[in-house]
Amino acid sequence: MAKLYFRYGAMNSSKSALLLTAAYNYEERDQHPVIVKPGIDTKAGESVQSRIGVERRVDVLLGAEESFLAKLSAHQPLDQIDAVFVDEAQFLTPAQVDEAYEIAVMRGIPVLCYGLRGDFMTRSFPGSLRLLEIAHAIEELKTICRCGSKAVFNGRRIDGEFVSHGAQVAIDGQQAEYESLCGRCYIQKVGPVRHDGA
Ligand SMILES: Nc1ncnc2c1ncn2[C@@H]1O[C@H](COP(=O)(O)OP(=O)(O)O)[C@@H](O)[C@H]1O
Numbered sequence: 001m002a003k004l005y006f007r008y009g010a011m012n013s014s015k016s017a018l019l020l021t022a023a024y025n026y027e028e029r030d031q032h033p034v035i036v037k038p039g040i041d042t043k044a045g046e047s048v049q050s051r052i053g054v055e056r057r058v059d060v061l062l063g064a065e066e067s068f069l070a071k072l073s074a075h076q077p078l079d080q081i082d083a084v085f086v087d088e089a090q091f092l093t094p095a096q097v098d099e100a101y102e103i104a105v106m107r108g109i110p111v112l113c114y115g116l117r118g119d120f121m122t123r124s125f126p127g128s129l130r131l132l133e134i135a136h137a138i139e140e141l142k143t144i145c146r147c148g149s150k151a152v153f154n155g156r157r158i159d160g161e162f163v164s165h166g167a168q169v170a171i172d173g174q175q176a177e178y179e180s181l182c183g184r185c186y187i188q189k190v191g192p193v194r195h196d197g198a
C-alpha cells in the first residue's frame, strides 16, 4: 500500500534539498514524480528552491480553495504518476491533507510531504497538525542552532528583532527573517514557550 509521509524539520533542515534529490532519483529511474507546492508560499514563485542552490519549477501550484486530487489529475492522469512530492506542506489545508491521504491509500500513489511542524510561536500549522494526525510515516529532518544543539523551533525577526506575536504566515525574506533555534536559545532570545500564545 502506498503511504502518506510527513518529513518535518525546522527551517534550514534541507527539506527542499532532500525533496528535489528524491524527485530526481525517481526520474533517474524513468519514473514520474509530480512536484506540488501550496500557492500561499510565494518565496520562490512557481518553483521549489533550496538554499543549497538547486531549484525546480513546480508541476502543480495548489490554491487554498482548490482540490488536491482535481489539480493533480488535471496535471497528469493518476495512473501515470509514480510519486507526489509536496514542499511547504505546512501550508496545505487540513482538507488537502485528507485528500493526500486518499491519493496514497485509494490511488496507490505515495505522497511525500516536506514542511515545518510549527510556527515562530511554537504552534502547529493546520496542515502540519493534520499530517501529524494521519501520516503513515513521520520523520524528523535535523539542523543545528547557532549554539550547536539541535534546532527544533523557528524564531522570527522583524527589523532585526525577535518577535513573539504576529500573523502565522510571513514569507521568508519578504515579510520576515527567520532563525532555526534549539529550545534553550528560543526561550532566551524569543521568550517563554506558551501553548496558548499568552
Ligand atoms: N552553499 C551551500 N553549500 C552547502 N550547503 C548549503 C549552502 N547554502 C546553504 N546550505 C545549506 O542548505 C540547507 C538548507 O537547505 P534548504 O533545502 O533550503 O532547507 P529547508 O527547505 O529545510 O529550509 C542548510 O543546512 C544550509 O546550511
Ligand SMILES: Cc1cn([C@H]2C[C@H](O)[C@@H](COP(=O)(O)O)O2)c(=O)[nH]c1=O
Residues within 6 Å of the ligand: 010, 011, 012, 015, 016, 041, 043, 088, 115, 116, 118, 119, 120, 121, 154, 156, 168, 169, 170, 171, 172, 178
Ligand atoms: C516559522 C514560520 C515560517 N513561515 C514561512 C517562512 C518560509 O517562507 C516558510 C518556510 O520555509 P523553509 O523552506 O522551511 O525554509 O514558511 C511562516 O510563514 N510562519 C512561520 O511562523
